[in-house]
Amino acid sequence: MAMHLQRYLMMKKRWVFFDVLERANDKSPRNYIKIVLGEFNAHVGKEAVSFPTVGNYSLHNLTNNYGSWLIQFAVSQNVIIG
Numbered sequence: 001m002a003m004h005l006q007r008y009l010m011m012k013k014r015w016v017f018f019d020v021l022e023r024a025n026d027k028s029p030r031n032y033i034k035i036v037l038g039e040f041n042a043h044v045g046k047e048a049v050s051f052p053t054v055g056n057y058s059l060h061n062l063t064n065n066y067g068s069w070l071i072q073f074a075v076s077q078n079v080i081i082g
Helices: 002-027 048-054 065-077
Strands: none
Touching: 002 065, 048 065
8 A cells, every 4th residue: 555655656746847848838938948857767659640859869778767758748738859
């Protein structure tokens, strides 16, 4: 039971982080160049589904959960992952 609670709290932190990141991006002017740097622990794979956001060049073959969240953020904000 404790493991499920710990996992839930980790996921909740991640939701809050991406929500804050989204709001910060929405508040900044569209014509500004924005670069987001950080340790996301995201593996973004070479799957065909993520091609428009990631392109041909990815270090990993498969996308993990954090990579999926990063891709969803990029798609919702109309940005690319480089």
